[in-house]
Amino acid sequence: xxxxxxxxxxxxxxxxxxxxxxxxxxxxxxxxxxxxxxxxxxxxxxxxxxxxxxxxxxxxxxxxxxxxxxxxxxxxxxxxxxxxxxxxxxxxxxxxxxxxxxxxxxxxxxxxxxxxxxxxxxxxxxxxxxxxxxxxxxxxxxxxxxxxxxxxxxxxxxxxxxxxxxxxxxxxxxxxxxxxxxxxxxxxxxxxxxxxxxxxxxxxxxxxxxxxxxxxxxxxxxxxxxxxxxxxxxxxxxxxxxxxxxxxxxxxxxxxxxxxxxxxxxxxxxxxxxxxxxxxxxxxxxxxxxxxxxxxxxxxxxxxxxxxxxxxxxxxxxxxxxxxxxxxxxxxxxxxxxxxxxxxxxxxxxxxxx
Amino acid sequence: xxxxxxxxxxxxxxxxxxxxxxxxxxxxxxxxxxxxxxxxxxxxxxxxxxxxxxxxxxxxxxxxxxxxxxxxxxxxxxxxxxxxxxxxxxxxxxxxxxxxxxxxxxxxxxxxxxxxxxxxxxxxxxxxxxxxxxxxxxxxxxxxxxxxxxxxxxxxxxxxxxxxxxxxxxxxxxxxxxxxxxxxxxxxxxxxxxxxxxxxxxxxxxxxxxxxxxxxxxxxxxxxxxxxxxxxxxxxxxxxxxxxxxxxxxxxxxxxxxxxxx
Numbered sequence: 367x368x369x370x371x372x373x374x375x376x377x378x379x380x381x382x383x384x385x386x387x388x389x390x391x392x393x394x395x396x397x398x399x400x401x402x403x404x405x406x407x408x409x410x411x412x413x414x415x416x417x418x419x420x421x422x423x424x425x426x427x428x429x430x431x432x433x434x435x436x437x438x439x440x441x442x443x444x445x446x447x448x449x450x451x452x453x454x455x456x457x458x459x460x461x462x463x464x465x466x467x468x469x470x471x472x473x474x475x476x477x478x479x480x481x482x483x484x485x486x487x488x489x490x491x492x493x494x495x496x497x498x499x500x501x502x503x504x505x506x507x508x509x510x511x512x513x514x515x516x517x518x519x520x521x522x523x524x525x526x527x528x529x530x531x532x533x534x535x536x537x538x539x540x541x542x543x544x545x546x547x548x549x550x551x552x553x554x555x556x557x558x559x560x561x562x563x564x565x566x567x568x569x570x571x572x573x574x575x576x577x578x579x580x581x582x583x584x585x586x587x588x589x590x591x592x593x594x595x596x597x598x599x600x601x602x603x604x605x606x607x608x609x610x611x612x613x614x615x616x617x618x619x620x621x622x623x624x625x626x627x628x629x630x631x632x633x634x635x636x637x638x639x640x641x642x643x644x645x646x647x648x649x650x651x652x653x654x655x656x657x658x659x660x661x662x663x664x665x666x667x668x669x670x671x672x673x674x675x676x677x678x679x680x681x682x683x684x685x686x687x688x689x690x691x692x693x694x695x696x697x698x699x700x701x702x703x704x705x706x707x708x709x710x711x712x713x714x715x716x717x718x719x720x
Numbered sequence: 721x722x723x724x725x726x727x728x729x730x731x732x733x734x735x736x737x738x739x740x741x742x743x744x745x746x747x748x749x750x751x752x753x754x755x756x757x758x759x760x761x762x763x764x765x766x767x768x769x770x771x772x773x774x775x776x777x778x779x780x781x782x783x784x785x786x787x788x789x790x791x792x793x794x795x796x797x798x799x800x801x802x803x804x805x806x807x808x809x810x811x812x813x814x815x816x817x818x819x820x821x822x823x824x825x826x827x828x829x830x831x832x833x834x835x836x837x838x839x840x841x842x843x844x845x846x847x848x849x850x851x852x853x854x855x856x857x858x859x860x861x862x863x864x865x866x867x868x869x870x871x872x873x874x875x876x877x878x879x880x881x882x883x884x885x886x887x888x889x890x891x892x893x894x895x896x897x898x899x900x901x902x903x904x905x906x907x908x909x910x911x912x913x914x915x916x917x918x919x920x921x922x923x924x925x926x927x928x929x930x931x932x933x934x935x936x937x938x939x940x941x942x943x944x945x946x947x948x949x950x951x952x953x954x955x956x957x958x959x960x961x962x963x964x965x966x967x968x969x970x971x972x973x974x975x976x977x978x979x980x981x982x
Binding site: 417418419438439440441442443444445446448450452453454455456465466469470510513514517 | 878880881883884885886887888889890891892895899902903
């Protein structure tokens with residue numbers, strides 16, 4: 367039971383405010399896709415549109431062959447897991463899990479058996495007769511998961527399901543979610559604002575901003591090859607340095623920037639480099655050096671980050687964050703050159719700057 | 721820090737209880753007095769005055785009317801109040817802020833004014849029978865209480881629970897009865913009791929809406945006091961208290977009174 371989900375040109379308004387702007391997204395059968403972004407980026411809105419709690423002002427939603435766009439929420443057959451668990455407080459754990467089966471007209475004995483099996487799978491058989499109020503956060507989330515899985519939906523959706531759990535449990539639960547989703551080959555949407563969570567659990571991640579998807583790709587690609595400055599900053603490329611190519615020599619690129627910046631880069635490491643581009647680096651991709659080639663910089667505050675020191679640096683390209691080895695701590699006020707480490711850098715088109 | 725209470729606090733608490741319970745003790749005492757007039761402490765003990773209530777047909781009749789009006793208007797208020805409170809809370813973000821205030825307005829209007837306008841508009845104007853007018857008046861009177869109390873209960877209800885039920889295949893109307901209502905039961909019971917007691921004890925609105933031959937118990941008490949000064953009044957009051965307690969007890973037994981613990 368693997369069904370693809372296709373969102374086509376979805377637009378949604380909240381009153382007069384446009385919260386989703388012509389969003390299209392293809393989720394492959396059995397794939398887990400995360401919607402990642404800050405609050406207000408439209409990720410939860412997207413999920414609520416698919417669930418049927420909101421109506422789009424334009425666009426269509428298809429789950430396999432079925433057009434969900436105008437279908438009532440209770441007929442959509444989607445398993446939902448909520449941030450605050452949303453368990454039925456007046457029903458026992460078993461009845462919570464059996465609720466969806468009851469709506470599908472399963473007989474009492476069959477319901478109890480199926481709910482029992484599912485509780486077994488999430489390791490909660492012993493608590494079947496308890497009320498949700500008597501469970502811990504992690505246990506509640508397992509019940510919520512069991513309740514969504516037991517109806518064997520073609521699509522599972524998670525709305526920040528782990529954000530109310532403590533850090534250790536969060537990692538444990540996301541592995542559990544991933545394993546259950548994989549075992550059933552269920553198509554899934556996972557909404558989160560936590561980058562690590564999204565990257566670790568997903569086949570693909572859609573990074574959203576202001577009601578649009580800025581990039582939709584595999585986590586590895588997003589992490590190493592962001593398509594634009596927004597995504598670059600989002601995944602930690604904090605330094606954006608505009609440069610212009612001055613000479614090309616068999617993949618060796620010489621480039622210049624404002625205020626005497628001059629760098630040598632290799633297309634072998636960074637991929638094709640256009641004439642006008644932005645070099646994006648993580649702090650670890652900009653190393654403090656004693657040479658006179660690179661970005662002239664005046665060091666400011668030094669912070670210790672475990673594997674290295676980070677330096678606030680004033681340069682002709684603005685305020686940048688560079689790193690230096692632990693063996694050679696430097697003082698504020700030193701004048702140095704910053705050089706790029708290709709494995710922590712990427713190239714952005716000038717157009718992708720915003 | 722010690723767990724011992726300050727003596728002044730204890731004294732204050734005792735005074736509060738005395739203040740609250742004192743009148744009740746006096747009324748109960750006076751109802752049992754063997755004298756022909758209201759007095760406290762009671763002189764001699766008798767249940768004679770309770771018998772007298774039932775010998776007087778006016779009290780019997782008005783008691784029945786009071787209960788009928790209270791029951792029907794409370795049920796009406798709940799039938800209107802539950803969906804209203806639900807809508808006000810479910811769509812709080814979308815609805816304008818003044819809308820919930822609108823349902824509290826009848827409390828802010830002096831009851832005398834409400835009673836008088838009801839008299840002019842529906843009793844005289846439309847010509848409805850007395851009991852119907854009373855029921856309409858009392859429904860209006862207790863509706864704000866119903867809406868407020870149920871709203872308070874719904875305010876702590878997480879509507880994503882409702883969405884969870886819908887996503888699992890439960891149609892919206894069914895979800896309301898199987899998921900929402902059981903979780904605000906305490907509020908509904910509290911609203912029922914509060915509305916019922918408010919209606920049973922109302923004087924101001926009933927004063928205008930009762931008519932020849934049909935009256936409510938408090939109005940009859942008022943009429944009686946104007947003419948007599950015997951302990952019947954005290955015993956009627958005691959009876960009213962006992963009946964109120966019985967209503968609460970019955971509701972508690974049948975529906976479960978968990979709201980006092982919440």
